[in-house]
Amino acid sequence: TAGITQAPTSQILAAGRSMTLRCTQDMRHNAMYWYRQDLGLGLRLIHYSNTAGTTGKGEVPDGYSVSRANTDDFPLTLASAVPSQTSVYFCASSDGDGSYNEQFFGPGTRLTVL
Amino acid sequence: GQNIDQPTEMTATEGAIVQINCTYQTSGFNGLFWYQQHAGEAPTFLSYNVLDGLEEKGRFSSFLSRSKGYSYLLLKELQMKDSASYLCAVRDSNYQLIWGAGTKLIIKP
Numbered sequence: 001t002a003g004i005t006q007a008p009t010s011q012i013l014a015a016g017r018s019m020t021l022r023c024t025q026d027m028r029h030n031a032m033y034w035y036r037q038d039l040g041l042g043l044r045l046i047h048y049s050n051t052a053g054t055t056g057k058g059e060v061p062d063g064y065s066v067s068r069a070n071t072d073d074f075p076l077t078l079a080s081a082v083p084s085q086t087s088v089y090f091c092a093s094s095d096g097d098g099s100y101n102e103q104f105f106g107p108g109t110r111l112t113v114l
Numbered sequence: 115g116q117n118i119d120q121p122t123e124m125t126a127t128e129g130a131i132v133q134i135n136c137t138y139q140t141s142g143f144n145g146l147f148w149y150q151q152h153a154g155e156a157p158t159f160l161s162y163n164v165l166d167g168l169e170e171k172g173r174f175s176s177f178l179s180r181s182k183g184y185s186y187l188l189l190k191e192l193q194m195k196d197s198a199s200y201l202c203a204v205r206d207s208n209y210q211l212i213w214g215a216g217t218k219l220i221i222k223p
Binding site for chain 1: 118147155156157158159162201203210211212213214215216
């Protein structure tokens with residue numbers, strides 16, 4: 001079982017360029033999330049989606065956008081990358097959002113913006 | 115504001131017991147999670163507490179006191195493979211997870 005996959009594994013991006021980080025899950029989970037993880041800080045929620053067709057803003061949404069056209073895919077787009085977006089990005093999913101539901105994480109994308 | 119506090123780093127000896135503490139101040143409480151994260155890997159779920167008390171799962175146990183805003187993760191019979199970061203996360207009133215920065219646990223032979 002694949003679970004959650006993310007692509008690319010890592011990327012170096014020039015400042016000002018755009019990029020889409022891909023996330024796909026095969027568990028038919030309703031809820032999906034994008035986090036960034038920076039040294040010394042906890043995981044911070046960027047955007048989330050409780051179900052296909054809906055999205056919401058997390059703690060640090062500026063500079064990022066998402067879409068949820070179907071249950072399986074939840075891409076994250078950086079329209080114009082800046083060096084402060086250098087981070088490790090994790091996609092996660094869970095089976096619902098109102099009860100005990102652990103989040104399952106993808107392997108992460110390590111992004112460096114120069 | 116919302117805040118989750120954990121020690122930055124702890125060291126323990128193989129075969130011993132270690133307790134990792136977590137204190138929290140959040141807008142609402144809908145459960146507390148512990149995750150394990152090995153270096154360069156994704157976090158993986160360890161435990162969940164929503165009621166006060168101790169939840170035991172093999173070598174790992176997690177305790178919660180909602181009145182004190184406090185939890186701990188207890189790891190027994192430590193093994194070298196337990197060297198990892200341990201993340202505490204609280205689900206707030208919006209059912210979003212608020213994460214601590216994690217505790218890096220170093221196991222020495």
